[in-house]
Amino acid sequence: MMFLLYFLVFGLVVTIVMGLVTSWIDRKVTARVQYRVGPPFLQPLIDIVKLLGKETVIPAGAAREMFLFAPLLGFAGVVSASTVLWANQLHAAGFMGDLIVAVYLLTIPSLSIILGGFASGNPLASLGASREMKLVVAYELPFILAILVPVIWAGSFGLGDIIESQKSFMTAGHISGMIALAVAILCIQAKLAMVPFDIPEAETEIVEGPLVEYSGPALGIFKLTRSMLLFTLPFFLLVLFFGGLRFSGPGFFRTLLEYVGIVAILTVIRNTNPRVRIDQAVRFFWGPVTILAVIAVVLALNGI
Amino acid sequence: MTREEVLLDFTSRFNDDIIDYYDKSGSRLYVTIKPESIVGIGTYLFRNMGARFNIASATDLPPNIEILYHFIVEDVNLIISLRVFLDRENPVVDSLAREIEACNWIEREMSELLGITFTGHPDPRRLLLADNWPECVYPLRQDYEEWDESADRTRGI
Amino acid sequence: MSLKLKALLKSPWVFHLSTGSCNNCDIEILDCLTPRFDIERFGMLLAGSIKHADVLLVTGSCNRMSVERMKELWEQVPKPCLVVAVGTCTASRGIFKDSYNCPVPLDKIIPVDVYIPGCPPKPEAIIAGVVKLIEKVGSGND
Numbered sequence: 033m034m035f036l037l038y039f040l041v042f043g044l045v046v047t048i049v050m051g052l053v054t055s056w057i058d059r060k061v062t063a064r065v066q067y068r069v070g071p072p073f074l075q076p077l078i079d080i081v082k083l084l085g086k087e088t089v090i091p092a093g094a095a096r097e098m099f100l101f102a103p104l105l106g107f108a109g110v111v112s113a114s115t116v117l118w119a120n121q122l123h124a125a126g127f128m129g130d131l132i133v134a135v136y137l138l139t140i141p142s143l144s145i146i147l148g149g150f151a152s153g154n155p156l157a158s159l160g161a162s163r164e165m166k167l168v169v170a171y172e173l174p175f176i177l178a179i180l181v182p183v184i185w186a187g188s189f190g191l192g193d194i195i196e197s198q199k200s201f202m203t204a205g206h207i208s209g210m211i212a213l214a215v216a217i218l219c220i221q222a223k224l225a226m227v228p229f230d231i232p233e234a235e236t237e238i239v240e241g242p243l244v245e246y247s248g249p250a251l252g253i254f255k256l257t258r259s260m261l262l263f264t265l266p267f268f269l270l271v272l273f274f275g276g277l278r279f280s281g282p283g284f285f286r287t288l289l290e291y292v293g294i295v296a297i298l299t300v301i302r303n304t305n306p307r308v309r310i311d312q313a314v315r316f317f318w319g320p321v322t323i324l325a326v327i328a329v330v331l332a333l334n335g336i
Numbered sequence: 337m338t339r340e341e342v343l344l345d346f347t348s349r350f351n352d353d354i355i356d357y358y359d360k361s362g363s364r365l366y367v368t369i370k371p372e373s374i375v376g377i378g379t380y381l382f383r384n385m386g387a388r389f390n391i392a393s394a395t396d397l398p399p400n401i402e403i404l405y406h407f408i409v410e411d412v413n414l415i416i417s418l419r420v421f422l423d424r425e426n427p428v429v430d431s432l433a434r435e436i437e438a439c440n441w442i443e444r445e446m447s448e449l450l451g452i453t454f455t456g457h458p459d460p461r462r463l464l465l466a467d468n469w470p471e472c473v474y475p476l477r478q479d480y481e482e483w484d485e486s487a488d489r490t491r492g493i
Numbered sequence: 494m495s496l497k498l499k500a501l502l503k504s505p506w507v508f509h510l511s512t513g514s515c516n517n518c519d520i521e522i523l524d525c526l527t528p529r530f531d532i533e534r535f536g537m538l539l540a541g542s543i544k545h546a547d548v549l550l551v552t553g554s555c556n557r558m559s560v561e562r563m564k565e566l567w568e569q570v571p572k573p574c575l576v577v578a579v580g581t582c583t584a585s586r587g588i589f590k591d592s593y594n595c596p597v598p599l600d601k602i603i604p605v606d607v608y609i610p611g612c613p614p615k616p617e618a619i620i621a622g623v624v625k626l627i628e629k630v631g632s633g634n635d
Contacts, residue, residue: 059533068531075536078504082547085497086571089544233541240541247544247571465594466557475593487596491585 042122043115051259052076054295058262061299076259083252091245093153102148103246103253109140110260117191117267121276126192134191134268135179141257142168142223145232148254149242160241163310164232167222170317171229175219177325181212182272184332191271198275208331213273215325217294220265221301222313224258228305229313266294339363339412342385346416350377356419366404368419371429374405377418379435381407387416389438394446396477401427401450422452431457449476501547501573502627504536508546512563512599514553517613518580522550524616532620535627548575548623551605554582556594560602567603575606575626579619584608606630 055076063070090096116134120126142164149161183189185206186197203209222229233241243254270276270290277287308316337345343365347354353376356368369377381387387407394403400421407416422429431454433439443454444463451474454460462469473483482489509522525532526539540546543566555563581587583599599605607629609622 063531063533066528068528069534071533071536075504078500078536081496082500082504085500086547086573089569089571240545243545244542245544251545469557480593482593484596488598488601489591491590 042118043111046118047111047114047260047263048256051256051261051263052080054262054266055259057292057295058299058302061296062303065300065303080252080256083255084249086248088248088250089245091153094245095151095153098147098151099245100250102144102151103250103257105147106141106144106257107253107260109137109144110257110264113137113140114260114264114267117264117271120191120195121271124192124195126190129189130191131179131183131189131194135176138223138261138265138268139168139172141261144257145242145254148246149232152242152245154245157242157244160232160244164225164242166310166314167225167229167231170314171219171222174215174317174321174325175223177322177329178212178215178219179272181208181328181332184329185209194272195276202273202275204273206332207336208328209273211324211328211331213269215321215328216269216273217297218321219317220269221298222317223265224261224298226298226302228301228308230307231310231313262295266291266298269294337412339414342409342412342414346381346385349380353377363413364415364417366417366419368421371420371422374418374420375430375432375435378405378407378432381409381416382436385409386411389436390415392439392442392446394450394452394476396424396450398478399424401452403429403446403452405432427452428455429453430455433457433459448474450474451477498573498630502631505547505575505623505627506538506540506545507532507548507550507623508540508543509550510543510552510563510566512551512553512559512583513556514580514582518552518582521613521616521619522552522579525619530616530620535624537623543570546570546574548577548626550577550579550619551583551599551603552579554586554589554592554595555597555599555602557596560596563599563602575630576603577623577626578605578608579622580614581610581612584610587612 056071056073059075060070088100090099113134116126116130116137120130146161146164146168149157149164152158182194182198182203185203186194188194204213225232233243243251246254267277270287274287274290278284279287339362347357350369350373353369353373354367355370356366358366358368360366378389382389387409390406390408392403392405394401401424403420403422405418405420407418408414409416420429427450429452431439431443433443433454434456440457440459441463443457444459444461446452447454447457447460448462448465451472465475470483474480509519511519524530537548543549549570551563553559578584578599582589583605585598586592586595589595607622607626609619611618614622
């Protein structure tokens with residue numbers, strides 16, 4: 033019963049609301065950086081409502097059931113991941129190893145884009161989906177290594193224990209924690225397909241990539257999933273590196289500052305960089321970033 | 337080579353084929369030649385004199401159809417335009433596309449818009465006109481008439 | 494006015510389509526998307542694929558090859574979709590009225606909602622036209 037409450041209220045509603053607000057922050061800051069006025073506050077919500085009202089056109093050569101199932105798969109993945117995080121945050125109702133569950137659930141949205149791209153029956157969509165596959169293989173390695181650092185400091189794989197052990201000193205205070213945080217932010221930039229790693233949806237090259245044949249509610253769910261990921265992934269980083277959210281007293285402002293800080297870093301990186309090629313991205317993630325993550329793990333093992 | 341040497345070489349080599357020679361300005365030259373010799377002269381200009389084939393243009397001037405082949409000799413700032421007059425009832429000329437690859441598409445365009453037959457062209461397909469355009473209707477001729485009853489020639493709104 | 498239509502008018506994603514234009518109208522549409530004439534404040538974004546489009550900005554005098562393709566594209570757009578004819582060439586073919594390759598103006602091929610005259614129309618004119626379209630559809634004159 034408790035999990036159902038968490039699932040519906042926090043996993044679904046709160047994540048949707050916070051995701052849309054974060055998406056608006058991203059677009060408004062981008063507009064301001066480009067010296068123009070941005071969209072009004074309710075714009076992301078209106079985008080989703082409009083998409084729910086259009087018709088879905090299914091191409092003739094598409095695998096019909098998988099085409100329509102792929103967005104729901106991604107949506108389910110991000111709602112479940114958010115539920116796990118909120119359950120640990122509010123009620124300490126976690127279980128051993130739920131960090132691994134959260135990491136697996138957070139890879140499901142990328143998987144759903146790949147499935148949707150291949151089910152579209154369009155060569156551009158297949159190209160975008162294959163690039164997304166290569167990108168996933170590239171950034172998952174340093175991401176997992178960076179997540180090992182809070183695990184080493186807390187001594188267990190449970191999210192509840194990780195939050196508990198940061199009550200005295202948060203992971204980002206140690207040097208290894210700082211390095212791991214930097215690595216994790218770069219990996220999140222790729223997970224969200226934001227510039228410089230928006231290779232799957234490179235507009236000037238392959239015309240929206242895997243989403244090229246989607247329209248109507250199916251596209252709306254994909255966009256909603258991406259907005260929810262824009263909230264869930266910084267939340268995940270907050271839980272791992274900053275000790276979760278705090279709702280009382282001065283801790284609330286600190287949480288707000290950390291959350292907006294991570295989103296601001298993502299937006300600033302997005303606005304100041306050109307897009308890279310897929311082989312440059314893979315070389316970047318398996319080269320310098322993995323080395324940094326390994327250094328962070330070694331430092332954490334030695335207690336620095 | 338200077339410009340005078342180029343011109344001397346050109347006129348002395350092809351003296352039999354040149355019908356007319358018009359020097360418009362110092363650097364722009366119109367040479368009227370016989371239709372049979374276009375391949376020989378064009379190939380010589382392209383391969384031996386180092387000229388660049390720019391474009392070919394065709395016009396319907398009754399009683400002839402005129403084709404101009406424009407070659408540019410860049411070192412001496414010279415544009416040589418070879419003019420060929422074809423009979424309007426049966427415009428046939430040898431295709432330059434086998435020697436100069438750049439001629440391929442412009443000859444396809446000339447053949448579908450004006451009805452010129454290029455013998456020996458490697459790829460005589462339709463280039464620009466739509467698929468439902470009827471055969472043997474040439475839009476750039478002077479006697480072209482509207483064949484499409486569903487076309488709307490009013491101002492629309 | 495239904496919620497569907499209201500949401501459509503507040504977040505119209507534009508898609509640009511050229512049916513054989515001289516590219517001047519295309520350049521002016523590109524100017525609209527620059528930070529100087531910022532259209533994101535109206536919620537407009539440039540859609541990459543025609544399946545994501547709500548407003549089609551069509552330029553060019555429709556030549557014969559693009560007539561059949563325009564009809565196929567119009568079938569593939571998810572309705573409801575509005576069509577904006579940008580430039581004189583789409584409205585009446587302009588100076589190409591008697592050309593052999595331009596049989597009909599655009600509104601004989603697909604239904605057009607607003608015409609923006611000009612050769613090419615200024616970006617301010619294009620934005621004013623799209624805003625007038627939104628007001629016209631919003632006030633119930635569908």
